[in-house]
Amino acid sequence: MNHPIRRRDFIKSGLRAASLLALGTSSGLVTKAQGKKATSRKVIILGFDGMDPRLTDMWMKEGKLPAFQRLTVQGGFHSLGTSIPPQSPVAWSNFITGMNPGGHGIFDFIHRDPKTYIPTFSASATADASKTIRVGNFVLPIKGGTVKNLRQGKAFWQILEEHDIPATIFKIPANYPPVSSKERTLSGMGTPDLLGSYGRFRYYTTEPKEIQEDIGGGEVHQVYVIGNRVEAKLPGPINTFKKDRPEAEIDFKVFIDPQNPVAKVVIQDQEFILGEKEWSGWKRVRFPLIPSQSVTGICMFYLKEVRPNFKLYVSPINVDPGNPALPISTPESYAKELEKKFGPFFTKGLPADTSALDNEILDEEEFLEQDDFVLEESRAVLDYELGRFDSGLFFYYISSTDQRQHMFWRMLDEKHPAYDPALAKKFGGIIENIYREADRILDHVLGNIDKDTVVLVMSDHGFNPFNRAFNLNTWLRQNGYLRLRNEFKQEDLEIGFPTTDWSKTKAFGLGLNGLYINQKGREAEGIVQAGPDKENLVREIARKLEEFTDPKTGEKVVLKAYVARDVYSGAHVDEAPDIVLGFNRGYRISFKSPLGQVPKDVLEDNRAKWSGDHMGAAEIMPGILLTNQPFKAESPALYDLTATILDVFGIEKPEGMIGKTIFE
């Protein structure tokens, strides 16, 4: 018999995952938050990712956000200082720890290994099993295999727990794997799919023109309809139990109805029928690893077209919350409890498949259907948690505000390079609608609280158009700071770092806002001496970046080139990029530059559906703050909210926290 692999085994096998957390108990399914104190005051925090103060203000004034308006009158509405840079993992880490990136050590979605120049995940690190034994074709783990949350500093709910105050934390970003806690926490943005990636969809098509080799965030598989039947494979995680580390995979078949636009999918022991343009709901799949072990995940099928071409989309394989192979909650039983109550749910961070929309695998309507599933699942948990919330703190998170602004900003602005009047007519109201949905959520919460509950509504950053893309590495090359080994070989521009001549490179861009000096003794092949040489170079590049204007618009591209040492404080400043780019409104790093490519032009129009963004200078990208209690702070920032939470419960802020309460 093939047993589903237990979490500990999956981690041990080194399959890109897991944490050092205690496993917790899995017996009682209704989990108790550990903090026992019945607090006289309670705190509810609604985190709407990416909600922008200008749009919020505009739609409040137009009477479209009545609950937000009510809260503004009752307590106040203010822009909320974001992080440098205003990226979600960085900003939420500021909020979680009450520190700036110099303290918590998360500077970007992407960091780099100075010894290899290879980009790495900033939020978590995975190590394969350190000791293995080889038996025939199999490499069996004996010891090791870990995943570690790289954020430094204590999370505010860990401090609450020390004071016996209960907390429930629903999908807060930048908390994968969840830090050690006995409170109920479910990880959010940063949680990988079962493959250990930020998400890889699968798309099976008979249409040759849809076959693309290099596609971000997914893979297109060519299939053939033979006798009304399609046979295909669903790839899973790397099977590190096997010597050559192949992908685990599952065969499946699709039987097409000869007359009707309907098909039957047969995968493992499941059969289900899908009509054209129908979603399957969650399906549990099991990947066999070795004869006695397997791992389960969940995915959704969508039958996009039956004829003339067959087209089937399969979502990224999410960690199964009912049998989590990776650590997604504390205690472990919390994810299981929610699964038992509501069925399977999205566990991958940033759950809506923006890559599938960007690559025209899903269209706008289909993307929104999928994101509606995310919202429905989250709404169910909101009701459940509000129903039992009687003490301490409850944090609740919505991702759709961010995801829909990224994908639908092009509908708001006729000047956007990807503006399409027909699409704008149909989808021009999508962003306004998600703000109104946020308002309905707030209204629901306000209707379910007592007078002792402090409500904070917040976002991590604002939003702006992404019209023009900046190729930082191309700019560095043109200004003589970056050299390729063969300057005349066109294909090397697409490869980037592996073809860089490090012996002649002084600086390189990596990540979404970062610029690093190729520093001697720090980078493997560094050439710039630390001290005055480096200091002068940093100031020179920062000045040139701030002076640089877009020849097409005459506007500055980089509003602020922050020098890390000037803007960060804490124990991890030395790990920061040397310069952090704060873009001007309308500008962002290109899609190619963050992983080291050096495209031909320094600036390009952004014609992608990914059309709104938030990589600007912190000064022009604040989030929102509303409360039901009057507050006086003149320029509240994310890290001030952490101190505020502690203050509400009468807890003194620990050393290292830089914020101060907004209620003083």
Add this chain to the structure above:
Amino acid sequence: MAKEKVKIDKNLMDKVRKYAKLSGYSSAEEFIAHCLEKEISKIDEADSEEEIKKKLKGLGYIS
């Protein structure tokens, strides 16, 4: 161990001999083998880099 022969431009080979000696290698062959191994290990690393990039690309912000 089986050996294979390769052809190298004479001028380059002269340089190889000179720098092999200067760098303390016992022979030009040892120097060449070391250089090739170093380059190959870089390409091996590039493979794992590709794997990492593939995983990062689901992020949406990059392609």
